Amino acid sequence: MPPQDDGARIATGSGIGVAYPPIAERFLRLDPQLRVQSAPKGRLIVQEGDFADHSMLLLTGWAALSKTLPDGDTQIIDVMLPGDFALIGAVVAPVAACTVEALSDVQFLTLQPENANGADPQMADLRGLLAAMIVTTQARTAELLLRLGKSSAAGRIAYALLELYVRLEDLGLTRNTRFAFPMTQHKLGEFTGLSNVHVCRTLRRMERAGIVAYPDPHDIALTDLDALCEIAGIDLETFRSGILILRPR
Amino acid sequence: MPPQDDGARIATGSGIGVAYPPIAERFLRLDPQLRVQSAPKGRLIVQEGDFADHSMLLLTGWAALSKTLPDGDTQIIDVMLPGDFALIGAVVAPVAACTVEALSDVQFLTLQPENANGADPQMADLRGLLAAMIVTTQARTAELLLRLGKSSAAGRIAYALLELYVRLEDLGLTRNTRFAFPMTQHKLGEFTGLSNVHVCRTLRRMERAGIVAYPDPHDIALTDLDALCEIAGIDLETFRSGILILRPR
């Protein structure tokens, strides 16, 4: 039932990142017992309501945290990118609050609570980092909530594209403003609270306006960042400092 | 500029809670230097973008965490109730991500980061509790996000009322399904992503359907919980376990 592990070989050659993110390397060094797991695009790694007392650290690829209403409508709460950490369940409430779905082929680590509570000073250091990641996740979710509540379709899509762009850029996964985009328009609609049809119309309008472009079917390029920021209501530098963990320079 | 403290006298007689929540008592006992602050209804306690490196613990009353778009539209991210804890800013990013506004007259504590990092075993215990509160806050925000993205006006309002009801019930601040409701319809619209006019229409429709009632202008009663749950897409018991910290019985 759980996705199969495939040993701890290093991800290479996929083009979507040449190695694991630094935080993952640290976890792997700290606990050699950790095994890298993988799942193909589309796989549901965890389902809302499942028993779960662990956390997840994404190594490669994209994953979605989502929730679903009884009538089947699904909302993506957060998109996980390489290096992202998510609390799936806790000891006090060992039930998954969200579904986790692989948006592309992914590799990830499953972290048990005891792994994160060790007294090892290295681990204490990591705990600080995890806390910072939780804060940035909260900040992202709040930004998304603001758009879902108060912004038009264009504002929501512009926001989503910019959020992903800024985060990928920080990971070194962009070339200029171009990046690989594994989500379908349907999934983008689940993220922005729009129908797939309206996502399509909005994106096409932006494309015709020269704001975005599709250099190839699986990539997207943000050809007018200023316009996107204007539409999304974002000041790019402020936004970066809010949703990224500022690296010491 | 900051709201004035008024010493650490116990809140009595206001009717909205006879004493501070247990977690607040623990903080006050642990650090007698802490001073209770207060702010009147409507006061902006912190504004988005302000310098802030502290956290807040609400003692009495309701407060809103909100974000605003450049055009002035405001979205309430979370409603704080007595005993709730919010990270306003962190050492790594000492800028408030949200505005904090008093929805009623409030009393609260300002917690400095060093207060929460002490090695005192009592404090370690509190840290665990704070972590649990952060998780429940995440769960609430995710539920709200789901409604803003995928639910109708009725679903959003039903959700908001139920969330507040369940949390207030847990605090002992309800009588049956009735509770004091200090938010205006405009604020409820900022919480649910609706215009004040549409909030009004939706609530009136529910009132005519016998789902909610206004026993007096400042109270609300949820006269048909089952119907509200159905509209909101909620299973009440599952919902409780997701957004509350389960008390040991």
Place this chain on the structure above:
DNA sequence: CGCCTCCTTGACTTTCATCAACGACTGTGG
């Protein structure tokens, strides 16, 4: 080659925002 998923566009419907007006209530100052 054929199936299937995804994107695209058009036509129509629904939902909700906006604008405007009015009444109830609250607190305030004369």
Place this chain on the structure above:
DNA sequence: CCACAGTCGTTGATGAAAGTCAAGGAGGCG
């Protein structure tokens, strides 16, 4: 004690934004 202003809730009329339904086309894969 009473005019007064201000906020809040309520309702109607209207329009814009986005959902739904439907159909066709392009690309990927067995």
